[in-house]
Amino acid sequence: MDSFFARAYAAHRDGRLADAERDYRAAIEADPVHTDALHLLGVLRHQQGRHEEAAELVGRAVALRPDDAALQLNLGNALKALGRLDGAIERFRNALSLAPEFPLAHYNLGNAYAQAGRHEDAVDAFDRSLRLQPNDASTYNNLGNALHALGRTEEAIAAFSQALALRPGHAGAHNNLGMALAALGRADEAITHFRAALTAEPRYVAAHFNLGNTLDAVGLHAQAAAAFEAALSLQAAFPPALLGLGNALAALNRHQEAIARYERAVGLDPQLALAWLGLGNAHHALGAHEAALRAFDQALRLRPDLASAQLNRALTLLTLGDFERGLPAYESRLAIAAATNEHAAAEAAALPRWRGEPIPTKTLWIEAEQGFGDTLQFLRFVPLARARAGRVTLTVQRELAPLVAPLTNAWGVTLGIAGESAPQAHLHCPLLSLPLALGTRLETLPCSRRYLEVPPAYRRHWRGSLGGHAKVKIGLAWSGRIQAQENRAMSVATLAPLFELGGIDWLVLQPNLSKDDRRSLDLYARTASLHRLDTRIRDFADTAAIVDKLDAVVSIDTSIAHLAGALGKPLWLMLPFAADWRWFTNTDRSPWYPSARLVRQPAPGQWASVVEEVARAVSSEFPDKDR
Incomplete structure (x- = not known):
């Protein structure tokens, strides 16, 4: 009997699991109450992932020797692997009642508490474990996770940092520290630790995923897409990574590619509301409004309180001119605004x-x-x-x-x-x-050709020349205040076809110009009649007084366009492919501003063709008598 057990134990220790199983069974057949053989065969089954058998075998051993803390611990391990957390916690506590200074029992109890969502209890258990073995990096790492779950982020960072001081190459601690830093908005540091985790463990899927999320959050969408792709290369059926990749691609205006990722994400997990939301947004960006509505509706069936889905559904309805359903739904914007103010x-x-x-x-x-x-x-x-x-x-x-x-x-x-x-x-x-x-x-819609007037004092202030000697004066704006958005900005160079038109003084209406804009304008001013007024514009009344003296305005979708429309000034409004809802769809006229002509991108990102069309229209409306 003892020889069978001795051989089994030696084989188990050496990793020869088939030999160990054979001899443990032989020992048990010879002595059905061989507690150690039952116990260690159960441990072997646990190592093999056969946790139900493990729990049964170790449970038999515990019944034979209930005062053995190690047996109680391993029964708890098997029960925890089965998701039977209450039973696992009971067994870990039993082990500690038998051996109060058993650090592994405190550690495993902390893990069970954490898995059950009892993070305060987990912190206490990990603290006790560390008092007994203060140099254990894994315990500091798991303590950090529990603290982070409780929102005690600075303490979590300290715990993760201690884990890394003890074990510098601890990939999990680098990853977890990265998540804690990201939660505090310290993205650059977070990215450094995610990359360190991947240096230590290149196939660490969670670190690739977390790196992607953090890069995407700070606007590094191309790098984020690469990180998500790396995660998916290791775990193809990973819906959150597909969602992240879709979001990164959409931010890069690669909406068709984003749709494919969102569709795969919801195919794998139909309950993933945020993927349905992303799918709706991508369809909307490509002008597929009915498909967008179906996706938003599905997102809201899953999460009726998802404010961004409510708002984007409303915007799609309003784009289609459906005020009856769109205006009530548009109230959802207020909940989003309230969260920030x-x-x-x-x-x-x-x-x-x-x-x-x-x-x-x-x-x-x-x-x-x-x-x-x-x-x-x-x-x-x-x-x-x-x-x-x-x-x-x-x-x-x-x-x-x-x-x-x-x-x-x-x-x-x-x-x-x-x-x-x-x-x-x-x-x-x-x-x-x-x-x-x-x-x-x-x-x-209440509509009149002009409903805004220039205050008399401002009209008098701008009584003189605006610059240039051409008979035709046209105001120009090419970017909104949020210049990073593709649908609110274009480069000065894109406007070159306008500057090639003769007989026109171009008046820059944007009050805030970047250094690049200034350099480009100075370059074009060598050959075109181009005049900057930015240093003279104090407020919108100044801008209104200028616009009122012009023959027309060419503008991207920004406040200057609305100002021109409200003053009844002829306006060419340059719009992205997925324009704001108030410009509706499939029309070159606006019920808001009768004087406006809408010029839309034929495909996402194609500003050049918009400017060329505007140049032709301006040339036709104001032919150059000297040409």
Whole structure:
């Protein structure tokens, strides 16, 4: 009997598992209550991943020798592998009641607590283990994970750092430290540790994945895509990595490629709501609006509270001109905005929401909520609201106040500055919610050729020449405030076909120019009549006074386009393939601005063809008499 067990133990120790199993069984056949053979055969089964058999064998050994802490520990290990965490925790505790200074039992108990989501208990267990063996890198690593799960990120970083001090090549600690640093916004340090994890363990799928997420979050989308591809090369059926790759490709405007990844992700995991959201966004970017709606609907079936899916579905509906469904859904934008400005949201939420009902004895606060262009565009609804309210206070961005003041005076509306103290009012309505409150439909958009006027003082200030001697003067804007967005910016070089037209003075309307823009403008000014006004523009009233003196404006989708439209100025509006919802689809005219001509990209990213079309239109509208 003992010879069978001795041979089995030696074989087990040497890794000859088949020989060990044979001799353990022989020992058990000779003595069915051979506790050590039952125990170690169970351990062998656990090593082989046959955890049910392991639990049965070690359980028999525990029944024979219940006061053996090692047996209790290994039964706990088998039960934990089976996901039977309550049973595992009980066995680890039994082991510690028998051997209170058993560091491995504290460590395994901590792991079981962590797997059960009991992170406070896990921290206590890991701390006890470290008091007994203070130089164990794995325990520090797992302690860091528990602390991170509790939101105690700085403490987690200290624990991971200690693990790395003890074992510098600990790939898991590098990866986990990277995640903790990323959670604190320390992306550069996080990336360094993810790369260190991959140096130590090149096939570490989680580190590739986490590296991809962090690179994508800081705008390094091409590098992120490569990291996700590396993760997928090691684990092809990995839906979160497919989602990440899709997001990175979409950020690179490679939407068709992104769709393929999103579709594979939802094929593998139909419950992955964020992949359905990404799929909807990619379809929308390619103009496949019905497919986008189907994807957004599926995302919302899975996660009805997913605000970004609610908002993007709303934007798609509005793009299609479906105000009846789109405007109520567009209210979802407010929840997203509230998450980034809790104080302002609290002030607004303190007042009841106005829904369009007559309030002849009450004061309504209308609050500008988005960009300058949004405010200029939606001002048209304020007098309609004023007709239903006893008093109205409108708050707008400080830069717009000088331009808007004459309007509000004419409407009998009090003007305030957004972001300052909330005005005294009975009800509140965000500016872009006025169409919903007023029951607006596409067919009933309030539209006039001109609804904005230049304040007289600004008109007098800009009475002189704007520069140049050509009879035709056209304003120009080619990028919005967020210049990194492909659909809000193009390079000055792309505008070259416009500068080749004779008989035109081009007036730069953008007040903030980059160094590259200035250099490019100076270069083109050698051959074209190109004039910068940026140092003379103080606010939007200045810009309005300039635009009012021009013959036309050529602009990308930015506040200057809305300003030109509101002044009734002829406007060529250069739009990306997936334009903002307010420009709708399949039309070169705007119900918002009758004076505008919409020129759209024929395919994503193709600004050159847009500029060429505008150049032909400008040449036709203003032929050069000297040519």
